[in-house]
Amino acid sequence: MKILGFKAENILNLKCVEIIPQGDTVIITGKNGAGKTDVLNAIWYALAGTKDIPSEPVRKGEEKGYTEVDLGDYIATRKFTKGGATSQLEVKTKEGAKFPSPQSLLDKLIGDTCFNPVDLMTSKNRDEMLLEIAGLAGNFRTLDDERQEKYSKRRFENGEAKKLEAQIKKGLEKVEPVNVQELIEERDQARERMNNIGLLEEVVEDAEEKIKELRKEIEELKEDIETNREKLNNCYEKEKDSPKLEELQDKFQQAEGRNQKARDYEANEKIKAQYKERTATSDKLTEEIEEIDKHKKELIGNAKFPVPGMGYRDGKVTFKDIPLDQLSKSEELLLGVQIQMALHPDLKVILVPDASLLDSDNMKKLEELTGKEGYQIWVERVDDSGQVGVYIENGEIKGVNK
Ligand SMILES: Nc1ncnc2c1ncn2[C@@H]1O[C@H](COP(=O)(O)OP(=O)(O)OP(=O)(O)O)[C@@H](O)[C@H]1O
Numbered sequence: 001m002k003i004l005g006f007k008a009e010n011i012l013n014l015k016c017v018e019i020i021p022q023g024d025t026v027i028i029t030g031k032n033g034a035g036k037t038d039v040l041n042a043i044w045y046a047l048a049g050t051k052d053i054p055s056e057p058v059r060k061g062e063e064k065g066y067t068e069v070d071l072g073d074y075i076a077t078r079k080f081t082k083g084g085a086t087s088q089l090e091v092k093t094k095e096g097a098k099f100p101s102p103q104s105l106l107d108k109l110i111g112d113t114c115f116n117p118v119d120l121m122t123s124k125n126r127d128e129m130l131l132e133i134a135g136l137a138g139n140f141r142t143l144d145d146e147r148q149e150k151y152s153k154r155r156f157e158n159g160e161a162k163k164l165e166a167q168i169k170k171g172l173e174k175v176e177p178v179n180v181q182e183l184i185e186e187r188d189q190a191r192e193r194m195n196n197i198g199l200l201e202e203v204v205e206d207a208e209e210k211i212k213e214l215r216k217e218i219e220e221l222k223e224d225i226e227t228n229r230e231k232l233n234n235c236y237e238k239e240k241d242s243p244k245l246e247e248l249q250d251k252f253q254q255a256e257g258r259n260q261k262a263r264d265y266e267a268n269e270k271i272k273a274q275y276k277e278r279t280a281t282s283d284k285l286t287e288e289i290e291e292i293d294k295h296k297k298e299l300i301g302n303a304k305f306p307v308p309g310m311g312y313r314d315g316k317v318t319f320k321d322i323p324l325d326q327l328s329k330s331e332e333l334l335l336g337v338q339i340q341m342a343l344h345p346d347l348k349v350i351l352v353p354d355a356s357l358l359d360s361d362n363m364k365k366l367e368e369l370t371g372k373e374g375y376q377i378w379v380e381r382v383d384d385s386g387q388v389g390v391y392i393e394n395g396e397i398k399g400v401n402k
């Protein structure tokens, strides 16, 4: 179904305009502000319900206006009165029979689309809209968020593991710590014994002195000497099997070094255990990320994008693997046209307000693309020669060129 005729009176800047398309390409030309986009807008107001109608659709200074699109089987007319808050739509057959629910009839024709490919492609929620059309609505986006969260967590765990790995010392031996308290006690005992020996030696010496000085007491002192010598011998004897004071002194000195090694070993074992834990968490997150990627791949594999070559990658809708916001304006426009064709297969009409940005190759491409599928295109182009297409000046048609 195509547009066989279009009429509008007192809509936006349009005064009284009638266009009967000849062929499948209708080119609307004129200076800036002449009313080219108004023609496309008026077509859209007739078909698309009230959602895109502006606050003042009636031409300034006029009381009422209308826009009418003849689709062959149906003729849609929307009438406005000054103020523009309300409008009346009428859809009739060419024989004049009226349809009771005119807008729902047109909605079926228009499908799930917007005014034109430019609006579609520059819409804020373009990607969301396209993902929904492709059957990727709902929790698909949350998968992206979930993946991002796990990815950041894994990066943190890997960072922590790396720090721990740097702290691990190589070649440390396991060392049993020494009980320093026991050593202190042993050393004190040895000191006491040595003091004892010293004291006894003094006594013997004193006695010998006294023998010399006090002959009278020699006998007594001899006995003393005998007794004390015996004790001394006992002590010597005992001393043979006891740990030597110097050795204990050495052991005592070594103990601190050895205990430091034991502590180092323990600390190192702890770090190793933490390292193991961190790398295990990281591995688990890797598995979960792979699981999400797999699930996303499946969903993307099952997606039904309206145009071949469209896809989804890294949170963005793509065309030929390039994110839509990186397409050139003309590529964007041509893709938008293809999407629109897929969205309303019955209404074979595409409105293109920004065709001035297409060079002659791309204009040809646009005509081939739409022509192949039997679509009619209405394109707006800035051209003030008056020699191209339907030429408009200040809201009126001033010439129709072949
Ligand atoms: N209700 C209205 N009454 C009268 N004029 C209006 C009304 N609404 C909009 N206009 C005017 O209509 C003019 C035509 O706008 P339109 O967008 O159709 O121009 P255009 O030919 O597409 O220009 P461009 O080359 O810049 O795209 C504008 O100057 C605008 O101010």
Ligand SMILES: [Mg+2]
Pocket: 036, 037, 038, 353, 380
């Ligand atoms: Mg315009």
